[in-house]
Amino acid sequence: MPIDATQPYDPDNIFAKILRGEIPNETVYEDEHVLAFKDINPQAPIHVLVIPKGDYVSWDDFSARASDVEIGHFVRKVGEIARDLDLVEPGYRLLANIGGHGHQEVPHLHVHLFGGRPLGPMLARI
Numbered sequence: 001m002p003i004d005a006t007q008p009y010d011p012d013n014i015f016a017k018i019l020r021g022e023i024p025n026e027t028v029y030e031d032e033h034v035l036a037f038k039d040i041n042p043q044a045p046i047h048v049l050v051i052p053k054g055d056y057v058s059w060d061d062f063s064a065r066a067s068d069v070e071i072g073h074f075v076r077k078v079g080e081i082a083r084d085l086d087l088v089e090p091g092y093r094l095l096a097n098i099g100g101h102g103h104q105e106v107p108h109l110h111v112h113l114f115g116g117r118p119l120g121p122m123l124a125r126i
C-alpha cells in the first residue's frame with residue numbers, strides 16, 4: 001500500500017527497524033551515514049536498496065532537512081556502490097519511489113539500484 005510522503009517520519013517503519021538491528025538484512029555496504037542492503041524481493045539479478053541513516057521520509061524531505069555532508073555523502077556512496085558492483089558497464093538503473101503516485105511502500109528514503117540484466121524501458125507505456 002503506497003504511503004503519504006507528507007506524513008512525519010514513522011520510527012517504526014521496516015527500514016528504521018533494520019537500521020536498529022531489530023530485523024536482519026544482507027548488508028552490501030555500511031558506514032556512519034549510509035546502509036546498502038539486498039532487497040528482500042529482488043526485481044533484477046542485482047537489487048540493492050541504499051538508505052541514509054537519518055530519519056528522512058522521501059527525497060524531497062532529505063533535500064530539505066539533511067545536511068550538505070549527508071546529501072553529498074549519500075550521492076557519492078550510491079555511485080561508489082554501483083562501481084563496486086561492476087555495474088557501470090553494462091549499466092544499471094536508480095529509482096526512488098515517492099508517495100502515492102510514486103508507489104512508495106516504505107516511508108524511509110531509499111534508492112533502488114537495479115542491474116545484472118537489460119532493464120527495458122523506464123516505465124510501462126499507458
Ligand code: 5GP
Nearest residue numbers: 014025037038039040041097103104105106
Ligand atoms: P518502495 O515501493 O517503497 O520503493 O520499495 C520498498 C522495497 O522494500 C520493496 O522493493 C521491498 O521488496 C523492500 N522491502 C520491504 N521490506 C523489506 C525487508 O524487510 N527487508 C528488505 N531487505 N527489503 C524489504
